[in-house]
Amino acid sequence: MPDYALMNQCIYDGKAKEVEQMTQAALAEGRSVKEVLEDGLIAGMSVVGEDFKHNILYVPEVLIAARAMKAGMNVLKPLLTAGGPSSQTGRLLMGTVRGDLHDIGKNLVCMMAEGAGFVVKDIGVDQSVEKFAAAAEEFKPDIVGMSALLTTTMTYMKTVVDGFNVPGRDHIRLAIGGAPISQMFADEIGADGYGADASSAVDLFLYLVGKGDAPVAAAKKGVVLKTVAAPVVRPPDAKSTYQILYWQDLPSEIKAWDDFEEIKVSLPALFADRIDVQAQRLGFTKGDDYIAQLRWGDEIQRSGAPADVAAAVKAELEAASP
Numbered sequence: 001m002p003d004y005a006l007m008n009q010c011i012y013d014g015k016a017k018e019v020e021q022m023t024q025a026a027l028a029e030g031r032s033v034k035e036v037l038e039d040g041l042i043a044g045m046s047v048v049g050e051d052f053k054h055n056i057l058y059v060p061e062v063l064i065a066a067r068a069m070k071a072g073m074n075v076l077k078p079l080l081t082a083g084g085p086s087s088q089t090g091r092l093l094m095g096t097v098r099g100d101l102h103d104i105g106k107n108l109v110c111m112m113a114e115g116a117g118f119v120v121k122d123i124g125v126d127q128s129v130e131k132f133a134a135a136a137e138e139f140k141p142d143i144v145g146m147s148a149l150l151t152t153t154m155t156y157m158k159t160v161v162d163g164f165n166v167p168g169r170d171h172i173r174l175a176i177g178g179a180p181i182s183q184m185f186a187d188e189i190g191a192d193g194y195g196a197d198a199s200s201a202v203d204l205f206l207y208l209v210g211k212g213d214a215p216v217a218a219a220k221k222g223v224v225l226k227t228v229a230a231p232v233v234r235p236p237d238a239k240s241t242y243q244i245l246y247w248q249d250l251p252s253e254i255k256a257w258d259d260f261e262e263i264k265v266s267l268p269a270l271f272a273d274r275i276d277v278q279a280q281r282l283g284f285t286k287g288d289d290y291i292a293q294l295r296w297g298d299e300i301q302r303s304g305a306p307a308d309v310a311a312a313v314k315a316e317l318e319a320a321s322p
């Protein structure tokens with residue numbers, strides 16, 4: 001019997017080679033594709049999705065886990081396709097809308113949706129309504145997912161929604177997401193739903209194909225990660241550990257934790273702007289190239305609760321920025 005718990009853990013830890021080998025071994029042992037997919041891969045990725053939703057895991061870790069999951073999926077893919085449509089959760093067509101080149105979030109959503117059993121066609125970035133429509137004609141999706149990261153391109157989502165609100169295409173459900181998107185915007189343009197992150201996106205997709213509950217309106221990335229049920233009584237000399245996530249040498253976010261809780265603090269837009277400018281200057285336009293530049297700084301200890309430590313580090317970083 002394959003050790004699915006270990007396989008789940010390998011996905012969580014991003015060990016692609018191990019996941020690939022364990023997937024092959026499970027199949028060689030005569031386990032069904034469905035079992036390996038569900039108990040080995042999807043179960044591992046759903047823990048990742050939950051921890052991402054609750055800000056326990058961060059984008060770099062999730063992407064590494066998603067790559068490990070892909071390594072297993074690649075082994076199963078030929079067998080899954082042979083299995084026919086009945087083995088599919090649903091069909092998802094994804095793209096970033098016209099004028100927008102951001103694809104990291106979209107790619108993550110695609111990977112997590114594949115992890116949940118969807119057959120996914122990703123048509124890439126900078127996609128017009130005509131391209132979405134042509135791809136839908138060929139791929140016959142249940143859901144079209146659109147991503148936009150710029151306030152100047154999110155308005156184009158309405159054009160795509162309108163383009164699908166015509167006979168022959170109006171049965172396809174429309175999902176939207178991206179940093180500037182909200183449920184209110186989804187309602188305003190007539191989309192069927194919005195997902196704040198990759199895990200909420202999967203919940204939404206499952207709901208849209210009738211295989212999950214209606215998602216609770218997802219909150220934008222919050223601050224508190226883990227809390228304990230009982231009120232926290234910290235000793236007066238309590239210490240917390242913190243780490244800064246860097247893009248090259250530029251700070252991107254801070255996490256701080258102790259035995260009681262872990263919190264994440266995003267830096268103001270100015271910091272993301274700076275990363276953008278540097279990435280553009282160096283020509284990092286591909287998601288993988290961009291992600292490869294992310295790394296956690298050293299773990300450092302300081303006196304105080306995580307929230308105070310994170311706030312102090314944030315203030316120092318802001319003060320140090322000209």
Ligand code: B12
Nearest residue numbers: 101102103104105145147150151177178195197198279287
């Ligand atoms: C990386 C990045 C880039 C990279 C993109 C690399 C790539 N291949 O994607 C590069 C350097 C190329 C870039 C370029 C630009 N960028 Co930029 N970029 C970012 C940055 C720093 C991170 C975006 C990201 O990847 N986040 C991580 C992913 C995982 O999160 P996400 O995309 O939000 O996706 C999640 C959810 O939104 C959701 N989701 C996403 N899509 C979908 C779809 C569906 C259907 C669902 C349900 C859910 C869903 O799930 C995802 C996973 O959890 C953001 C800042 C930020 N904090 O968002 C700026 C940012 C988006 N960029 C910005 C700008 C201004 C630009 C440029 C105009 C800069 C310039 N100087 O030219 C150009 C525009 C190029 C173009 N035409 O698109 C601004 C946008 C401001 C605005 N309000 O419009 C931001 C916000 C930075 C800022 N100023 O604060 N950028």
